[in-house]
Each structure stands twice: as structure tokens, then as C-alpha cells.
Amino acid sequence: QKEVEQNSGPLSVPEGAIASLNCTYSDRGSQSFFWYRQYSGKSPELIMFIYSNGDKEDGRFTAQLNKASQYVSLLIRDSQPSDSATYLCAAQNAGNNRKLIWGLGTSLAVNP
Amino acid sequence: KAGVTQTPRYLIKTRGQQVTLSCSPISGHRSVSWYQQTPGQGLQFLFEYFSETQRNKGNFPGRFSGRQFSNSRSEMNVSTLELGDSALYLCASSLRGVSPLTEAFFGQGTRLTVV
Numbered sequence: 001q002k003e004v005e006q007n008s009g010p011l012s013v014p015e016g017a018i019a020s021l022n023c024t025y026s027d028r029g030s031q032s033f034f035w036y037r038q039y040s041g042k043s044p045e046l047i048m049f050i051y052s053n054g055d056k057e058d059g060r061f062t063a064q065l066n067k068a069s070q071y072v073s074l075l076i077r078d079s080q081p082s083d084s085a086t087y088l089c090a091a092q093n094a095g096n097n098r099k100l101i102w103g104l105g106t107s108l109a110v111n112p
Numbered sequence: 113k114a115g116v117t118q119t120p121r122y123l124i125k126t127r128g129q130q131v132t133l134s135c136s137p138i139s140g141h142r143s144v145s146w147y148q149q150t151p152g153q154g155l156q157f158l159f160e161y162f163s164e165t166q167r168n169k170g171n172f173p174g175r176f177s178g179r180q181f182s183n184s185r186s187e188m189n190v191s192t193l194e195l196g197d198s199a200l201y202l203c204a205s206s207l208r209g210v211s212p213l214t215e216a217f218f219g220q221g222t223r224l225t226v227v
Contacts, residue, residue: 034215043202043218044155088155097160097168098214100145104154 002027004091006103014111019076021106023089026070030091030101033065033072038086038105047087048074079110114139116205116219124225130191133222137184137205143167144186145216146178147202155202161186190224198226 003026013019023033032051036044050056050063050072062075072091076083086105092098117136125131137144145168146158157170161180180186184205190197200223204216 032214036218043200043221046215046217049215092214099157099160099168100216102155102157104152 002093002101004089004101004103006087006089006106008104009107010109011106012109012111013079015079015081017079017110019079019083019108019110021074021076021087021089021108023072023074023103024070025072025091025101027091027093027101028067028070029093029095031094032092033063034090034092034100035061035063035072035074036088036090037083038088040085044088076108079108081110081112084108084110116203116217118201118203118219118222120222121220122223122225124227125193126227127193127195129193130189131193131224133188133190133201133203133224135186135188135203135205135219137186137203138217141205141207141217142184143206143214144180144184145204145206146186146188147204148172149200149202149221150198158188193226195226198224200224 034049035047038044048063050065056063060077064073088105089103090100119134143162145160148156160168164180175191178188200221202221203219206214206216
């Protein structure tokens with residue numbers, strides 16, 4: 001069973017701090033990884049994707065990928081209350097009809 | 113550029129009825145995936161259509177079916193509704209090109225309540 005695992009949280013951080021969200025995956029064939037943010041009652045929206053080992057930065061967000069250890073992380077710098085949401089991690093295998101495997105999400109609460 | 117459009121946004125149905133949900137993908141996107149989301153269960157994959165063909169299927173009973181039209185619009189049908197089918201149904205579209213990287217963009221979802 002190919003899985004993507006995330007700590008359900010809630011992860012609570014003070015405003016201005018760095019929030020670190022982690023995700024591990026079991027399928028070594030996974031090549032592309034996605035982070036989505038989902039506000040309560042809304043649909044997921046894509047934040048970032050990464051497919052190369054290392055870091056990828058986009059504004060306050062940094063995605064990190066370590067294929068040897070099979071984990072992906074998302075760092076949110078200068079966290080804001082508006083970042084409070086559930087963050088979903090997804091892994092995609094280039095084979096297997098490119099099916100996305102989803103984690104259950106981590107709930108983040110940024111406290112003013 | 114218009115996003116993914118799902119209709120209707122909200123639906124209330126009675127047990128035993130059937131329901132059809134619609135999804136119009138982003139222009140140029142040929143892949144449409146459907147998901148069921150319930151509290152605590154995360155995103156449960158239903159199926160994916162690409163060029164009018166079902167390419168992937170999740171572990172849902174046969175009461176859940178779908179199709180895709182030549183203009184890439186997709187419909188999902190649930191027959192003989194059960195209380196447990198109450199959920200947010202999400203549609204996601206993607207290019208599904210040659211590159212292994214296939215970003216998916218979600219519609220606003222259809223909130224189905226079965227009473």
C-alpha cells in the first residue's frame with residue numbers, strides 16, 4: 001500500500017515564527033511532490049511543487065525534498081494568522097498512471 | 113483564465129436517490145479527477161478521466177461512476193445514495209502532459225448532504 005503520512009497536528013506556532021510541516025512517503029518511485037493549503041470549508045489550493053532533491057523557495061514558503069530519506073517538508077517563514085489552515089502533501093509516481101497519493105493533512109494554527 | 117467550475121455548489125438529497133455532479137476543467141486541461149472528502153478521512157480518490165477514458169480508479173463501490181465528454185467536461189454520478197455519501201466532492205483538473213509533473217487545480221467543490 002503506497003502511503004503518504006503527515007502528522008495531523010494541530011501544529012501551533014506564534015505569529016512571526018517558522019512553521020515546519022513534514023511528510024513522509026513510502027513509494028520510492030514517487031517523483032513529484034505537492035503542497036496544498038486548504039482553509040476550512042474551502043477546496044485545496046496549490047502552494048508549491050518540488051521534484052528535485054534540495055530546497056525550493058517561493059516567497060515565505062520553502063519546500064525541501066530528500067528522496068534518500070523519503071521525506072518532504074514545507075517551511076513557512078514569518079507565519080501569519082492567515083496561514084492557519086490544513087496543509088496537504090501529495091506524491092506522484094511517473095508510472096502508475098501518475099496517480100496522486102495524498103496525506104491526511106496537518107492542521108496549522110498561527111496564534112497572534 | 114477561468115478556473116475549475118463545479119456545479120451545483122450545494123445539494124441535499126434523500127437516501128436512495130441518485131445525484132449527478134458536474135465539473136468543467138480549466139481550458140486546455142484534459143484530465144479530470146474526482147475526490148470525496150469527509151472530516152477525518154482526507155481526500156479519497158474516486159477516479160480520473162483523460163481524453164474521455166477512465167485512467168485511474170479508487171476503491172469505491174460501483175454506485176459511484178463518472179464520464180468525460182469530448183470537451184473535457186466531466187460528470188460524476190452516485191446512485192442509491194446512502195447517508196455515508198454525505199461529503200464534499202472535489203474535482204481537479206490538470207494538463208497531464210508528457211512531463212511527470214502534473215499540477216492539479218481544484219474546483220470549489222459540491223457539498224452533498226444525504227438525509
